Amino acid sequence: MMRGSGNISRIAQMISRFLNRPVIDHTGLTERYNFFLSFAPLVPKADDPAPDFGPPDIFTAVEEQLGLTRQPSRAKVEVIVVERAERLPTEN
Secondary structure (H helix, E strand, O other): OEEEEEOHHHHHHHHHHHHOOOOOOOOOOOOOEEEEEOOOOOOOOOOOOOOOOOOOOHHHHHHHHHOOOOOOOOOOOOOOOOOOOOOOOOOO
């Protein structure tokens, strides 16, 4: 379940954090929306029985409940690369 408010770019950011992958807004919509999105977990627990009914996966929920379609594509995204980290000694 996910709920909140904001423009579509903000909603895309929230979905992106949930999926742990970039979601980019190409809608061009700038209005502010309140939304509630109900969906099943991406990876059910090993001992969970397969449900006969219930909420859809997040991809189906975004289409059916928010009316947004997804289009897999390639885009440049900004990333930060950490090549090395050192632990500084501290006094006790």
